[in-house]
Amino acid sequence: MVATKGNTEVSAREEILGRIRLAALHKARHPGQHPPPALPGGWETFAGRLESVGGTPHGPVAGAELRRMAFDLASTRAGDGRIVAEPTAADWLGPGPWQLASDAAIPHAYEDVAVGFVRGRVACAENGAVAVAGSDATSRALLVLCQHLVLIVSVDSVVPDLHAGFAALPADAFGHHHLTWISGPSKTADIEQALVYGAHGPLTLDVIGVER
Amino acid sequence: MTARLDQRAREVLADEDAVRRHDASVFDLRQRRDAAVAEVPDWEALRERASGIKRHLLDHLDRYLERFETQARAAGVRVHWATDAASANRIVSELLAARQVRQVIKSKSMLTEECGLNPVLEARGIEVVDTDLGERIVQLAGEPPSHIIVPAIHRSRFEIGALFHRTMGTPEGESDPERLTRLARADLRRKFTEADAAITGVNFAVAETGSIVVVTNEGNADLGMSLPNLHIACMGLEKLIPAMSDLPVFLRLLARSATGQPISVYTSVVTGPRPGAELHVVIVDNGRSELLASDGHRGALGCIRCGACLNTCPVYRKAGGYAYDQPIPGPIGAVLAPSLRAKEGGAELAQASSLCGSCSAVCPMRIDLHGQLLAWRRENRTAGALERVVTFVAATAMTRPALFGAAGRTAANFWSLLGRRFAGNPAASWLHGRELPEHPGESFRAQWLRRRETPK
Numbered sequence: 001m002v003a004t005k006g007n008t009e010v011s012a013r014e015e016i017l018g019r020i021r022l023a024a025l026h027k028a029r030h031p032g033q034h035p036p037p038a039l040p041g042g043w044e045t046f047a048g049r050l051e052s053v054g055g056t057p058h059g060p061v062a063g064a065e066l067r068r069m070a071f072d073l074a075s076t077r078a079g080d081g082r083i084v085a086e087p088t089a090a091d092w093l094g095p096g097p098w099q100l101a102s103d104a105a106i107p108h109a110y111e112d113v114a115v116g117f118v119r120g121r122v123a124c125a126e127n128g129a130v131a132v133a134g135s136d137a138t139s140r141a142l143l144v145l146c147q148h149l150v151l152i153v154s155v156d157s158v159v160p161d162l163h164a165g166f167a168a169l170p171a172d173a174f175g176h177h178h179l180t181w182i183s184g185p186s187k188t189a190d191i192e193q194a195l196v197y198g199a200h201g202p203l204t205l206d207v208i209g210v211e212r
Numbered sequence: 213m214t215a216r217l218d219q220r221a222r223e224v225l226a227d228e229d230a231v232r233r234h235d236a237s238v239f240d241l242r243q244r245r246d247a248a249v250a251e252v253p254d255w256e257a258l259r260e261r262a263s264g265i266k267r268h269l270l271d272h273l274d275r276y277l278e279r280f281e282t283q284a285r286a287a288g289v290r291v292h293w294a295t296d297a298a299s300a301n302r303i304v305s306e307l308l309a310a311r312q313v314r315q316v317i318k319s320k321s322m323l324t325e326e327c328g329l330n331p332v333l334e335a336r337g338i339e340v341v342d343t344d345l346g347e348r349i350v351q352l353a354g355e356p357p358s359h360i361i362v363p364a365i366h367r368s369r370f371e372i373g374a375l376f377h378r379t380m381g382t383p384e385g386e387s388d389p390e391r392l393t394r395l396a397r398a399d400l401r402r403k404f405t406e407a408d409a410a411i412t413g414v415n416f417a418v419a420e421t422g423s424i425v426v427v428t429n430e431g432n433a434d435l436g437m438s439l440p441n442l443h444i445a446c447m448g449l450e451k452l453i454p455a456m457s458d459l460p461v462f463l464r465l466l467a468r469s470a471t472g473q474p475i476s477v478y479t480s481v482v483t484g485p486r487p488g489a490e491l492h493v494v495i496v497d498n499g500r501s502e503l504l505a506s507d508g509h510r511g512a513l514g515c516i517r518c519g520a521c522l523n524t525c526p527v528y529r530k531a532g533g534y535a536y537d538q539p540i541p542g543p544i545g546a547v548l549a550p551s552l553r554a555k556e557g558g559a560e561l562a563q564a565s566s567l568c569g570s571c572s573a574v575c576p577m578r579i580d581l582h583g584q585l586l587a588w589r590r591e592n593r594t595a596g597a598l599e600r601v602v603t604f605v606a607a608t609a610m611t612r613p614a615l616f617g618a619a620g621r622t623a624a625n626f627w628s629l630l631g632r633r634f635a636g637n638p639a640a641s642w643l644h645g646r647e648l649p650e651h652p653g654e655s656f657r658a659q660w661l662r663r664r665e666t667p668k
Contacts, residue, residue, distance in 0.1 A: 001356055014279075019502075019505070024274050031264035049268070128474065140438045143434065144435045166460050173481075174421045177484055180480045188346075190363070190364055192345070193241075199397065199430035200431040200435055
């Protein structure tokens, strides 16, 4: 019966919180923010780290060069496959061989995508990770279903460390379903510790640095 | 309990090649960790900060749990509470049954291993597919994981190739890790797209925003969270952190400690469900509030499940995960087992340690693991009768100098009989692989006195 189940869960909550109230000491204070570590920043540092985690950096590029690079990547990575760009990435790229991602409600619509273009908001030099905001990847499935992912990020958005990375996220970053840091192509080492790129997500990750 | 710890370990140790391979793979992870840590100038400050934040969190856990619940609900999450493993399993299986779910894709969650969720769901006719490659391997083999980060580390590529051939019909004799991974990828892609629901663990839960954070390298949790319209996330109540600005402190420690990566490939901060989908978070106690109430063991709740203590532990490296016979092996598993009570036999695991302290030295959360093991030994009184007699005799002799001196002189006369006379005696197991040195003919005490009197 639904009511009984509901009551059981309510009493479980009270039971657990009651035990914790008794056990919690209410003493130790929060140690405060971690001071910024002295780590190098900049696009070059980020690009080096991205390579070490299996990704491929491109650029920095601007204007017509960005379009040319995107066209090149689309054809080398996709072959004859389907290419999809999220609207905010397409804003930067202009028209091209890509369809616009539009139907967020049907994630399975992206099962056959060869290349996905998505905009990144922050790039972190410390670990080669790029933050993709939920508002730039409304079709979240595209991020992991496409065989090859291309992230486009402003070179001005590179921060040295992850603390700065979180601080630099847009104000509404946690007002959307997801915020995803991506560091390299998907990978596994579950068979005898042998590193293999392309576990369940994209086989490759390209990151284009854009000068605006 | 099926067998004693030392009996289980002996079975594992019988296959010398497997032991060597396991030891080398696990220690390789430890060395990767060391290299990654060396690149971080503020590593010790990070550890200090993380353990300070967790101490604060645990001291105010009631408030942070309530805050998390309020914020998660505001974002559209359904929050459930489970006092123990059985109620956690019941909540999950009722959610699935109410929506006629037939097929579930699951990403790695040590909590659901601890609760024994899979068999409960399977008994209700639900197909559960573990999607982390290592977990898929052990699932197909019908075994539990042997490591919390690399669940199939005890299996060779040849064994995995044969297993895939038998269970997925892949080409016979295939043993190349890359091709095996591709075959599993294709097989699991189908499972991902067919599934009606996804179950994931939770690496961190942020009280400030009501977000859950899920970390993987393979992208399996992200596929799970992106495809089906139902996502159930199961978390131990200690997974909370106060604020989003605390998250990078833990993320910078986690992957480096686990595999030596600067960060995992995917770090997904999920705040509320996908539009049109459902997100349920099940908060599980299962012995954790009891740990919180124990001054001596509260610190163990700071564990972020990185596996660094397993990779450095001389006992885990040799004996492997199965010798522990618990969902979480290694030093942290031995510390948690008596409280989480997933299986019997948890208390004796405190004996499975040399107390060398290497686990405490690598723990990113600065948990005093070897101190905790010692504390459990004291509390459980797991020592056998013989050990108690020996300790009593030693304590008596050591606090009485005259008696100690006499014992030393006597021992000199009987030395040569030790080992031979003890064969077949329980005490002899300690002498396995050890050889008694030649006795110098007089006790240490006698030598000490003599040398002091005749300086060189």
